[in-house]
Amino acid sequence: MHANIASMHAFAYADVMAGGKTVQIRDVTPELLSRLVAMADERVLSLSAFLRLEFARIADLRTAQAAWLARRPEPIPGLTREFVVETIRESRGPLPEGDE
DSSP, rough: OHHHHHHHHHHHHHHHHTTTOOOOOOOOOOHHHHHHHHHHTTTTTTTTHHHHHHHHHHHHHHHHHHHHHHOOOOOOOTTHHHHHHHHHHHOOOSOOOOEO
């Protein structure tokens, strides 16, 4: 188990050892700080190591989201939700008696 904890800490400190920058966050409520500390404790990490990992996770999510948005096709002019719904309804034909 100690090797696992050591490897987590080594990963968490890798950016710092590579010349990372200091970030200061002010006005954190005591309740939020308490929750963050508890989350760090669950992972057997210091608060600083936990926050570094969370910042990296958030940045990775944003990068993935930006990549997905960049690949999204351009909208087709005139293709609206209403047009699609009407086309589907027309292709299905009339509703059976009693259905609304």
